Amino acid sequence: MKRLLQKSIVYVLIASLVSLASPAVAQAQMIGTLTGLRAVERDANLAKVSAVLARAEVRDQMKALGVDATLVEARLAALTDAELSQLAQNIDSAPAGGVLAVIGVVFIVLLILEAVGVIDIFKKFP
Amino acid sequence: MIQAPRGASAPLVLGSEPRAVRSAFYSFFTLVLLALTGCATHRNALDPTAVAHLPRRVELTDTPFYPQEAYQCGPAALATVLRSADVAVTPDELTPEVFLPGRKGSLAVELIAATRQRDRLAYRLDPDPRAILEELAAGRPVLVMQNVALKIVPTWHFAVVIGYDLDAQTFTLRSGTIERLVMSTRGFLRTWDLADRWAMVALKPGELPATPDMHKYMTAAAELEAIGRLEAAKQAYETAREQWPNSAWPVLGLANVQHAGGDLRGAEESYRAALAIEPDNIVANNNLAELLLARGCLDEARAFAARALKHATGTPLEQATLSTVTKLEQATPRSEAECR
Numbered sequence: 081m082k083r084l085l086q087k088s089i090v091y092v093l094i095a096s097l098v099s100l101a102s103p104a105v106a107q108a109q110m111i112g113t114l115t116g117l118r119a120v121e122r123d124a125n126l127a128k129v130s131a132v133l134a135r136a137e138v139r140d141q142m143k144a145l146g147v148d149a150t151l152v153e154a155r156l157a158a159l160t161d162a163e164l165s166q167l168a169q170n171i172d173s174a175p176a177g178g179v180l181a182v183i184g185v186v187f188i189v190l191l192i193l194e195a196v197g198v199i200d201i202f203k204k205f206p
Numbered sequence: 207m208i209q210a211p212r213g214a215s216a217p218l219v220l221g222s223e224p225r226a227v228r229s230a231f232y233s234f235f236t237l238v239l240l241a242l243t244g245c246a247t248h249r250n251a252l253d254p255t256a257v258a259h260l261p262r263r264v265e266l267t268d269t270p271f272y273p274q275e276a277y278q279c280g281p282a283a284l285a286t287v288l289r290s291a292d293v294a295v296t297p298d299e300l301t302p303e304v305f306l307p308g309r310k311g312s313l314a315v316e317l318i319a320a321t322r323q324r325d326r327l328a329y330r331l332d333p334d335p336r337a338i339l340e341e342l343a344a345g346r347p348v349l350v351m352q353n354v355a356l357k358i359v360p361t362w363h364f365a366v367v368i369g370y371d372l373d374a375q376t377f378t379l380r381s382g383t384i385e386r387l388v389m390s391t392r393g394f395l396r397t398w399d400l401a402d403r404w405a406m407v408a409l410k411p412g413e414l415p416a417t418p419d420m421h422k423y424m425t426a427a428a429e430l431e432a433i434g435r436l437e438a439a440k441q442a443y444e445t446a447r448e449q450w451p452n453s454a455w456p457v458l459g460l461a462n463v464q465h466a467g468g469d470l471r472g473a474e475e476s477y478r479a480a481l482a483i484e485p486d487n488i489v490a491n492n493n494l495a496e497l498l499l500a501r502g503c504l505d506e507a508r509a510f511a512a513r514a515l516k517h518a519t520g521t522p523l524e525q526a527t528l529s530t531v532t533k534l535e536q537a538t539p540r541s542e543a544e545c546r
Binding site for chain 1: 432458459
């Protein structure tokens, strides 16, 4: 009798757990406009940084610094939206072109390495 | 968080990075510094050709003035711009929402949140002094964040820019306890630079900023939607649709607001209109699939869900679209009669 009681309690608990879980599965998975816009922005930022990474002079510079560019690329995916957008913005405002071209490339490389955590040179004072 | 060093402010904190990186950094450091210093001074000057179309001098004298009480520059500055956007509010009413007694100040995010709560769009301006001038010329005061001390020991301050004078090279602000603070362009831009050039205007939902950017405007409108201010969001989306008729996003925003408000028929029409503009839009495909699933139209829903997932792979939306597809796979087929 006691065993039967225990068993029935277990079954009731299982049933209630299952019913708890099922509404979540059936719930509407609408995507809000803000979520969508942020995803698009992330995509655009990622594309911008990847395009910079794909440039031959950037790859050469990374190689000269002994950093594996494919590893850096993989690490980009781990950045948060805010970090990625900051990086894209920094690349935009970095000095580039003309006599500054070489410095620009090095600077951009350092920016990217900093962002993905390979180096730590632009850290602010505590 | 990284920050491009400006001028000589980049400290040297070298850790365990590879030796090659370190030596390369040292050898280029001076050059980079020189380049950046040049950049910084250039950034602080207003490009005369870029502002040639603007009036030489603007001052929004009608802007109200709320002298701040101790440390409460956030509520005072926010009340000033909200008043200009026709929101009847006083700094005292805003204080509990945006003032953190422990920090003796406000955070920018709280000012944005309080703006949204009053059905106004918190539109963040480009980090460009020209953007401030454009808004002032259009008659809107600009809420700015400043760092009035040093970069390493920041003292944050919120103020409202109400005017500029291109000939005298000045900006005029409502700031703290000073009703009419005139700062040199150079001095103002330095304090603004040190606060990462943060600036916003409060827009009524039917209003566009002076130099509207679709993504920024839609983000501000979508923030209204996200906190449930559906009517204000809807007005903003309609304004955006008129301004950017070739973008799917304003129509999609409208669809989401209609759906949230229970207008399913209207929402479906709008999702289809968004897809007519941008057939591969992930959000429109996914949400239309959800809506059709609720109506029992499984076959059509599956097609849209599959397209959403195809384009969402590798993006932050992958999980959401995948769960829509999974849900549709598990859905029991009903008779076609149910799909109306």
